[in-house]
Amino acid sequence: MEESESASDKPRPWQSYHTVYTNAKAGMNGVDQEKVQRVVYEMSKGSKYFENEERKEVLIRQKVEHMRARAAKLSAADLSHYQKVADKRILELESTRDLSRVWLHVDMDAFYAAVETLSNPSLKGKPMAVGSMSMISTANYEARKFGVRAAMPGFIARKLCPDLIFVPTDFKKYTYYSDLTKKVFWDYDPNFMAAGLDEAYLDITKVCEERSITGAEIAEELRSRVYGETGLTCSAGVAPNRLLAKVCSDINKPNGQFVLPNDRMAVMTFISSLPIRKVFFDQLILSSCFKLCWRLRKLNLQIGGIGKVTENILKDVFGISTCEEMLQKGSFLCVLFSHSSAG
Numbered sequence: 001m002e003e004s005e006s007a008s009d010k011p012r013p014w015q016s017y018h019t020v021y022t023n024a025k026a027g028m029n030g031v032d033q034e035k036v037q038r039v040v041y042e043m044s045k046g047s048k049y050f051e052n053e054e055r056k057e058v059l060i061r062q063k064v065e066h067m068r069a070r071a072a073k074l075s076a077a078d079l080s081h082y083q084k085v086a087d088k089r090i091l092e093l094e095s096t097r098d099l100s101r102v103w104l105h106v107d108m109d110a111f112y113a114a115v116e117t118l119s120n121p122s123l124k125g126k127p128m129a130v131g132s133m134s135m136i137s138t139a140n141y142e143a144r145k146f147g148v149r150a151a152m153p154g155f156i157a158r159k160l161c162p163d164l165i166f167v168p169t170d171f172k173k174y175t176y177y178s179d180l181t182k183k184v185f186w187d188y189d190p191n192f193m194a195a196g197l198d199e200a201y202l203d204i205t206k207v208c209e210e211r212s213i214t215g216a217e218i219a220e221e222l223r224s225r226v227y228g229e230t231g232l233t234c235s236a237g238v239a240p241n242r243l244l245a246k247v248c249s250d251i252n253k254p255n256g257q258f259v260l261p262n263d264r265m266a267v268m269t270f271i272s273s274l275p276i277r278k279v280f281f282d283q284l285i286l287s288s289c290f291k292l293c294w295r296l297r298k299l300n301l302q303i304g305g306i307g308k309v310t311e312n313i314l315k316d317v318f319g320i321s322t323c324e325e326m327l328q329k330g331s332f333l334c335v336l337f338s339h340s341s342a343g
């Protein structure tokens, strides 16, 4: 008993060591996150990467303290004024909400790893990663159960999963299969937008109307055609805009789909529970969420989204983890992050 108490009292510095490769990806829900953090921490201690992460950590703490001090100085009158400003902005945005389109985001499952398994079926069911000892491009879902993921150094992945099989990258092969998927996408939206080799955004409004068919049915059909053409599975999200469709395609990965109906209440409820990390600074979020996000961009290290710094400030200073909480604290965000008042 004494022993376990003293063990739990021991410092655990890895608990605050969050890096891009301790973040979860699809297929990593049951992972022992503390173990992954400890291994990543211990194996990267002393490296340049580690020193850089530590520097970032100090910067985050300073920014959190600075923001806390500024928030404490706000008077009730300030907050009530900025609450009105926030409410007005939200109303303005609400009036521009467009629920008339149906977007589909499609994303291949464990793409490079799945292609490698097609050419070497003996890899099926075994934990494998595409990449090298220095860097992994992706890992299959068997490997993800051990906490192995894209953007993780291979030597750390091997520590997490000693039986991990490494396969070198072969872009020619991935491009070949990517082109096959694009031929299928073209049939549903000739103007589809590819994002890299393994994902695309399709406006399926017209094809749904022409064929009197739902977005869900199109998604089923498209996924089954992609499988027929390539032997690879993919996942899809269907929603009123691109950003939401992208968030939706991750929900039932692998080989699944999720549909968010073109209904105001459904969209509001869905956005409310979204973790702030999912918010991307994109034209898209403006129509589905709220403009306050733009103000946060100033503090962001990660171009294009709410990165680690902003996420920490929002969580530690304001207790904000979801988009709903962000709306509730609109007055604080408005005054502290607006261009005119940000320090």
Ligand code: DCP
Pocket (backbone or CB within 6 Å): 025, 026, 107, 108, 109, 110, 111, 112, 113, 136, 137, 138, 139, 150, 151, 198, 253, 254
């Ligand atoms: N990729 C990479 N480096 C990264 C992330 C991804 O080289 N840091 C490559 C390998 C992936 C492909 O891009 O196979 C697609 O990336 P995804 O994020 O879609 O990951 P996967 O398709 O591998 O897995 P899933 O989409 O099932 O989560």
Ligand code: MG
Pocket (backbone or CB within 6 Å): 107, 108, 109, 110, 111, 198
């Ligand atoms: Mg993918």
